[in-house]
């Protein structure tokens with residue numbers, strides 16, 4: 001197996017990443033753009049980048065992800081890709097008829113120094129952008145940041161291009177979704193509808209990347225935030241951003257551009273973060289929390305109480321994205337599990353500080369690292385030094401799970417070898433139940449597999 005030769009002696013590394021715990025910026029930009037109705041993502045670079053980004057999204061969502069590319073060859077790589085992009089814009093609008101083209105850069109086009117804003121302005125001048133259609137852009141060089149940075153940059157680009165203030169305040173709340181599954185976006189809308197809150201959710205990949213099989217291929221599925229909805233965000237009462245890494249820059253842009261005040265809160269994963277989310281929403285919209293939401297909370301609490309003995313004291317290793325990891329480790333600590341190892345390839349000094357604060361009281365021994373050298377190799381070394389009872393993270397952990405025989409719950413991006421993540425939410429109180437059900441499932445399977453015959457239990 002790939003990691004069988006991992007040594008357990010950790011050595012300081014500065015310039016080497018082995019099996020990174022992150023992926024490319026443009027993947028995030030593509031995912032955010034797919035949450036806009038009628039939008040075609042466009043990769044300004046070589047074909048290989050676009051193929052890799054599309055295939056990763058397609059493998060995770062099990063849906064055909066459409067995206068165009070500027071298709072750089074040697075000429076464009078040396079002299080710049082302006083001609084390719086102008087040509088692409090012209091062809092895409094005449095052949096594929098999107099409402100919006102969302103262009104993101106790649107390592108190559110950034111290194112050449114292509115100015116997307118200038119090229120798009122030229123396309124407009126040259127009459128290549130039809131009346132009522134839009135071309136938006138984001139800078140996403142993959143030698144900095146991660147897929148989360150790319151998502152944040154595209155979200156900011158969308159807000160910058162569309163949001164407009166008419167000075168007529170609308171009784172609606174903007175919800176900037178962090179990078180979550182289509183099922184989670186649907187769950188956020190359901191919760192807001194139960195609370196009676198009119199809202200604009202941006203982006204919204206439900207009914208795009210979990211669209212039903214109808215027997216007919218829809219190039220632009222019916223889901224996604226519409227242009228009029230995004231424009232109206234400039235007149236909303238308030239903006240709530242879910243996850244600092246994915247939504248902060250868009251929230252700031254919206255406030256600067258349209259004077260819509262904002263607050264950031266964690267993704268509602270688990271009890272405490274969902275409590276904060278529900279209270280922040282209620283405050284922003286000026287509503288009270290309905291009984292139906294309290295009842296969902298009660299169900300989650302009931303499950304925690306019923307099954308606490310199976311969670312208690314279990315050591316957990318996690319990897320993934322900062323916005324998911326912070327509320328998730330808080331949730332695990334809340335139910336007396338021990339998140340002892342945490343890595344994220346996404347940079348940002350605040351992550352490790354915040355994670356240590358969350359775990360300071362209950363898991364002071366936790367090892368936490370993020371950035372370029374916080375990789376799956378390091379995670380494996382920590383586990384070899386002192387094992388854990390459970391792994392939580394994306395598919396790339398399956399090698400460690402197999403080599404070390406550790407129960408494994410797949411969460412995060414990408415999940416390339418299982419289904420269900422697009423359909424069953426992990427956000428909110430009901431999502432908390434789903435997370436616990438998955439954790440319990442693998443822990444109890446392991447107990448069943450390992451228990452001697454005399455203590456093999458029918459009822460657990």
Ligand code: SF4
Pocket residue numbers: 024025026045048049052106107108142143
């Ligand atoms: S790292 Fe850069 S060159 Fe490689 S696939 Fe990503 S965007 Fe393309």
